Structure formats: structure tokens, C-alpha cells
Amino acid sequence: MKIKLIVVGKTKKNELIKLINEYLKRINFYVKFSIIEIPSFKSKKINEKELKKIEGENILKYIEKNEVLFLMDENGKSFNSVNFSKFIENKIQLNKNLTFAIGGSFGFSNEVYKKSNQIISMSKMTFSHQVARLFFVEQLYRAFTIINNHPYHNY
């Protein structure tokens, strides 16, 4: 069982890269976890719909058969951290690879929504899709510490 996070566009800030990599390492203590950055095709020549379509096709290239896909989207189902950890624990029992995706500036194409198993919201607020990566890895790490009774969550 592996977990991956697909994000659109390079993480630009060195500080964010460092913070994210620290959680990446810590999560790998519990589970095989990787982050895939697909390129952003943002340009003035491409409109929002076309951009989402191209980015969507690239996201879907990384979704293998039998993988379960969750989209992070502010309009999705919201969890508190304990329930999110139960959600993860539950999905692990499916014994399938789990993929989470954070979209680009305009979100996901319809094709990506159709392929997804569930839409999850970390917050009703819109966060920069760069910062959202840090939120996600912190929360995924937190979920594994809760599952494993590590004191991080109550620290």
C-alpha cells in the first residue's frame, strides 16, 4: 500500500519545500508516501477551461488502475483530524494505493472529478495551492500519529 499526493505546479519557495520534505520523511516512517508535481501549463494563451483540461489529463496519467483517488477541494466533505485519521485507517484496509490530489489555481477538470472517489475539504477557506501542500502533509502526518497513538496530536 502506497500513498501519493499529486500537486499541480512546482513548489516554488525553498522554505515550503523544506517544511514539506520534513513531513514527507516523517510520514514515510509509517507508510510509503511520495509527492508528484505535475507541470502547470498556465499561460495567457490558455483559458481556465483548457488549462484545467490539460492539467487534468496530466493528473490522470498518474492514476493507476485500482487506485483510489481523493481530490482536495474546499467544497468537499470536511473532517476533523481524528475523523480524517479514521478515514485514512479505513481506506488503508482496502489494501489499494491511495492518491490525493491538490489542483492548480482553478481546480480540477470534470474528467478528474469523474475519476475521483471522494472530495475532501481541509477548510472552507481558499488557501494558496502552494501553502495547501504543507497543510495536507501536516494533516496526513497527524493522521498517522493518531492511528499509531503517537503523542504529536495532543502535543
Add this chain to the structure above:
Amino acid sequence: MKIKLIVVGKTKKNELIKLINEYLKRINFYVKFSIIEIPSFKSKKINEKELKKIEGENILKYIEKNEVLFLMDENGKSFNSVNFSKFIENKIQLNKNLTFAIGGSFGFSNEVYKKSNQIISMSKMTFSHQVARLFFVEQLYRAFTIINNHPYHNY
């Protein structure tokens, strides 16, 4: 009119400090904004209730008369970013100083809750109170860009 953010404990990671300072600068383009770090008195000799009490007394020292106090707490009222910007815009019209507070590991004492005007939730999820600082400043910056029709929010 000034806005301040009170946080409990030093921001430890250099990367977080840098990211937070960048938003601090950007917010100051719109409004006088500062961050006050009050010390954490966490120790094995102090229980949760005592810790919240001491930290609470220190938070309240920084609340001046006529100031409006908002507590960031996962059980508070949640906003999306546009509504949060409207909330801020509204409060600015009171022409009072606004203070937001992010508590320590165990949250706020009853005394702090009693003094507060509203409890606001950025997410149902629990984030590290260190990372929560970054979430808050990103969201406050976003609010001012929305109020001022700056394209950041839709970027």
C-alpha cells in the same frame, strides 16, 4: 486602526518565520499589522489547566481597552475566504483595533474566552499551532486582497 495577532510560544522554524514575515510585510501594505509572541510556560510541572491560565493572563495583558478580540479555535464559526474578507471589512468599520489570538497546545483559558468577541475556525482540522500562524497570515492577506480587488485571490 491596527490589527494584531497574538500567538503563544516562539515560532521555532526559520522557514516558517520567513514565510510568515513575507505575509506580514504584504499585509502591512494594507493595514498596520503586527504579531506578538507571548512565551509558552509549558513544563512537566504545570498541568493543562494551570498552563492555560498563565498563558491566558499573558494574552490578556496585550488586550487594550476598546479592542475587539477574536480567538482562532477549530470549534468556532467557519468562513470561506470571501466571507472572511467581508467580516474583516465590517470590523474595520467599527474603527477599533482588532486582535486575533492563536492559543497554545491546549487552547485558551475560560478568562480569555470570556473576553473574546467571537471565535473563528479556519478549519475543523487541528493544525500544529506553529503552522496555524502561517494559515492565518495567508488568510488575512487574502482578505485584504479581496477587499481591495487585488487579483491574488483568483490567481
